[in-house]
Amino acid sequence: MVLHRKALESQLVSVLQGCTNLKKVKEVHAHIYRNDLHQCSYVITKLIRVLTVLHVPVESYPRLVFSQVQNPINPFLWTALVRGYALKGPLSEAFRLYASMRTEGIGPVSFMFSALFTACGAARDATLGAQVHAQTVLVGGFESDLYVNNTMINMYVKCGSLHCARKVFDEMSERDVVSWTELIVAYAKTGDMGSAQELFDGLNVKDMVAWTAMVTGYAQNAMPKKALEFFERLQNEGMEADEVTLIGAISACAQLGASKYANWIRDIAENSRFEPAKSVLVGSALIDMYSKCGNVEEAHNVFARMKQRNVFSYSSMIAGFAMHGRAHAAIELFYEMLKTETKPNHVTFLGVLTACTHAGMVEQGQRVFETMEKCYGVAPTADHYACMADLLGRAGHLEKALQLVQTMPMEPNGGVWGALLGASHIHKNPDVAEVASSHLFDLEPDNIGNYLLLSNTYASAGRWDDVSRVRKLIKEKNLRKNPGCSWVEAKNGMVHEFFADDATHPEIGEIKKALDDLMERLKGIGYQPNLSSVPYDIGDEEKKRLLMAHSEKLALAYGLLGTDPGSTIKIMKNLRICEDCHIVMCGASKITGRKIVVRDNMRFHHFLNGACSCSNFW
């Protein structure tokens, strides 16, 4: 009889574990009653845990179940409830439960402290966390408990008290790989990869999670080459990369933006247990990567092959279409998404709105903006207002854009004023540019781009006195111009880099000659240098010379020389492509019959047969 009961208990627990919805749980609960097991702490603890995971408010169902236990002396039972409050709050209730448990004469246990630390961490309450910390010391016997100390480190990290976390770590008598990894991640998140690396080097037995923390850390801190180095080292150690590791590496490849790396990691992913068609995470990461590498077709291939899609997959694909100027595809996909179970979130709407912006679809964008809260329950953030300011402003409705910014329900951020400044620059409106930049100089005093946009807007209006006033400001602030830089992929996947007026490339002679030839042929079809692209008060000949030295033109010339005639020329630039270069790219695609893709710091331009996917709207 006893044996039978035990078997039934563990059977019910495992059934509970597999419950994915409330209805099933309720069925099992009825079964528990029928078998007279509603006093069994083991089963009831599991029941409470499952309910919490399914986001049932602790106050309702779980508490009811708990209260039906006549003599709750099992600390696991109490802790299950406390963990529920740890996830959703309120924090005070978690502590009230802990106090009641002690009054019931139940001694403190390590996992109860862990639950309390989790609660403090989730509430970002370091003060309360420190009180629990003091409790563990006061009660005694927990100072050397590895598990308690690890959750304590985690709590301090979540609260942003890295120093306290480090102190706990330094004073621990025994540490395991979890303790180390927690700190490594904490340093990585603050951008301190030096300390992260130092800790990692001191770690004797490194497991896959620790390695992955380094891959992800370097990827998140914009050091993609380092991230990939660690990814390869991890594999050389004989460890199998899992989903999380792959995502870190894929994100690093996305940052590099080169097809060589993209195809390399794609291969690894396809041959892993987490192939993109089956893993939503890996699939979504690949969509983003291919979009950022200029290959939106391949991004869509991955998307189409995925067996399951979630809000990340859809949002990434929509944003991918948007940055490649495929606005209609983006919006179509958005409506397709609305027919599924997947609900759009704030990121989805950013993608849809940028798609409208990049295609100049003002009315469509306004409609989406107006309905996002009403119909889909997603309240616009300042970023969405930035998109709207961009949408209206670029389309030439500067007054409307300004009005929107001045009446928006939250404080405009740098993105909002920046969009307005960008639009003022395009439409050569120094008055609106002045309003926008006065805010930007407060919000982002060191962002040189804003000063340059204002100064260039003055230049386009011929207000040279104002130009030199802004120039002086830049000098006083000791700000340095970001040198323009372009890369182009050669045949073998090698990436060649060019700065403006750069003569360091070994084949610079041929490159210059190829550029001259191209210019001659362009002139034949009516090209004239766009002198207004040069914001300096200098002679026309000097302007022409500066234009010809732009890094993207050098990269284009090298692309013509160094790649197969049938292939796409892929150029990347760290700044926004200038108008003259844009015209030249259009012409070059017509004359040479080559497909040219340029990624500037804003988006992708696909040049084919004399036209650009951005419809000259950028």
Added chain:
DNA sequence: CTAGGGTTAG
């Protein structure tokens, strides 16, 4: 039971 996670705008 505690550690590593993806989309975003000027």
